[in-house]
Amino acid sequence: MTRGIGWYVHHQGAGHLQRARAVAAALPRPCTLIGTLAAFDTSGLDVLDLPDDRPLGGSEFDGRDGEAERPEALHYAPLNHPGVRARMARIAEWVGRTDPALIVVDVSVEIALLARLLSVPTLVVRLAGTRTDRPHCEAFRSATRLLAPFPEALDGAGVPDWVRAKTHYAGFLGAPAQAAAEASDAIVVVFGRGGAGGDVADLAAAARAVPDRPWHVLGPVSGSGQIPKNLHLHGWVDDVEARIARAALLVGGGGDGLVALAAGQGKRFLCLPEARAYGEQTEKAEALHRLGAAIAHPGWPTAEAWPGLVRAGLALDPSVIAGLHRPSAIPDCAAMIEGLVRQLGRA
Known part of the structure; x- marks a missing residue:
């Protein structure tokens, strides 16, 4: 046996x-x-x-x-x-x-x-x-x-x-790599189960700071406030991989699952590491940044920082992060x- x-x-x-x-x-x-x-x-x-x-x-x-x-x-x-x-x-x-x-x-x-x-x-x-x-x-x-x-x-x-x-x-x-999909001009923000989730006011400020792009948010979000027309809160969805595949820029924490998706799909990635014991996400984000595989920013950016971060993220060569996927x-x-x-x- x-x-x-x-x-x-x-x-x-x-x-x-x-x-x-x-x-x-x-x-x-x-x-x-x-x-x-x-x-x-x-x-x-x-x-x-x-x-x-x-x-x-x-x-x-x-x-x-x-x-x-x-x-x-x-x-x-x-x-x-x-x-x-x-x-x-x-x-x-x-x-x-x-x-x-x-x-x-x-x-x-x-x-x-x-x-x-x-x-x-x-x-x-x-x-x-x-x-x-x-x-x-x-x-x-x-x-x-x-x-x-x-x-x-x-x-x-x-x-x-x-x-x-x-x-x-x-x-x-x-998740395994997805077949190439035609990217939109959207920014896709992902919050997972292990963190605090997103805040409506913070997300609204970010979307207002970059008004020429639609923002699609996946995962848990709390709080209240007026939501601009280019911000779309989807909550938990079953087709996370497909939605990420269409993103012009992926935004999220430094958890293994999301980083794996970014690499598997060769997505331009703005990594916002969340506080974790032993600096787990922070050190990973810093390594991605050193390699030129992602833009890293500690914590949620201020509204004023978003336009520059989005420009830097869109300027990334996606083949670098894709090269980390086996x-x-x-x-x-x-x-x-x-x-x-x-x-x-x-x-």
Whole structure:
């Protein structure tokens, strides 16, 4: 009987699930997605759903557990939390029952270390940003291999050599490239699930500052105010890729999913990195800017800044960001995982 693998999916944003789904479909062996996934569409997938581990009382989750002390190898280990206790027990039971060949961890220091304690090899996903703190380094040390879901050209300068040597740079594991579409003159702004979303007043000011172009906004937007005629708020849509394909300029954060779409479609890209732990989006945006693959601007621009930013974005050579896209990234990543499993002698 072919041993399966597990793939732990973090519940912040949709990008973790998106790449897990894509790579799992290309694997030649069973794959169980593990995580707090009730809020996501997991139809057709084998899922081990876990209780929520976010702070009790409904407070906003910022990755901190509020404990005065915790082991230095951990990021999040709240005491007396029934959800944390139940999810760890459920993972341990699943491991004992299914004997997985490997667990991919995207992302959690605690799950990576739990898998090691359960004697299961791990492939730990390493996101962008400065992750040289002790918990991250211990998770990296515990892993059999590391997986970076971005091109090596976007890696940070401060990454230790031993971490680089252990890393497989998979490239973008997002949506596949779209067939070329006739671009319009539109600016398309995208907000994802993992951030704060857009603000009506800010978007209206931007559209008024560049009145000769239609603005189409995809994703969550809050607030109120008068909306100019060239601003169109669409909310959640099912055809994000098709709408981006027609954009003259793509505007959005530095999350893996949107950057992957920009590269896959060769879109001129104005990257507005959102605040994330360890500078994840900021460092990625800065790398894109250095390469000439995007224009980067920290935070939402003022109304006065928009005309210049739009001109700079439209002047970009789209072949630069397109060159970061590798069409075979997903099947290549699946082949690497299969090769790793066979190398471990657990096929």
